Amino acid sequence: MTGTVNDEDDADGLRHKRRDLLNVARRHFMAEGYAAARMEAIARDASVSTATLYAFFPSKTDLFTHVIDDASDDFARQIQGIQVRGGTVREQLTAFAETYARFMGDPFVRAVFRLVMAERKRFQPTADGFFERGRGEIGGVLMQVIRDQADKGALRIERPSWAAGQLMGMIEHPVFFVPMVTGDDVQSRRDASCIATQAVDTFLARYGTGQG
Incomplete structure (x- = not known):
């Protein structure tokens, strides 16, 4: 013993x-x-x-690969926190959008993405796996909400993957891509909640049926 x-x-x-x-x-x-x-x-x-x-x-190569894999595991644990529970279609989409906006607006998340992008040519498989895992796990949560709400008649969507990409893109642009280009010191005048609400408003104006 x-x-x-x-x-x-x-x-x-x-x-x-x-x-x-x-x-x-x-x-x-x-x-x-x-x-x-x-x-x-x-x-x-x-x-x-x-x-x-x-x-x-x-080797340093081995260490770097494990660092990126470990960061991907950290992101996966955060993504698991995007749990969209019951509620109206607006409530469920807003719950996802607010959590996603906070996640993508985290300076640490941007820093890891910068590192992966900078070394993408040197570590192509590792970088591709990092991006694909994030896209699949985050997008999967939203896709499930969209499919469920479409089945209930609250959304009218022919291509759920396109619609999911559009909603995520409206969130990513102000909280992720703009700071990636202009620097972390440049902050959106809108907070995460406002960005999420406006993205959902636009999404529902395009795909909502007024039910649910």
Whole structure:
């Protein structure tokens, strides 16, 4: 029994150490980019030897790939928080839109996207997987709402995927793409709630039936 407990403690310790290394590496990659980040500096910042860092991640390429995969896992956990419960079509769409606006408006989310885009040519499969996973998991939540409400007669939509993309695009533009281009210091005059409400108003004006 003692050996089992010790083994579990050792495993927990390794998981915590790996988590610490990924967090430190993420900060370095986001601040310096892939090319400028140094394994020695990452190890020093994480208070481990370079040999220990290489024991967990055999190369900088391997470390970067795991950093992006780990960020994708973090986003997936946040996306799981977009739970659209019962209510009218407006209430359900607004619940999604407000959560999505806050998520896409998070400076950390933009920072990770910048990093992935900057290194896309070098890490094509990793970058593609990152973008596709986010699109599929977030879009899947909205698609389900649209299909359910269309079945109830509250929406008239021939192509749910197009409609979902249009709603998400109306949200992404002010909270994500504009700051990506102009910098995080430039903030929309509208808050996330206002952006979400106006996007849903436009969406329902196009696809709503006035029912539900």
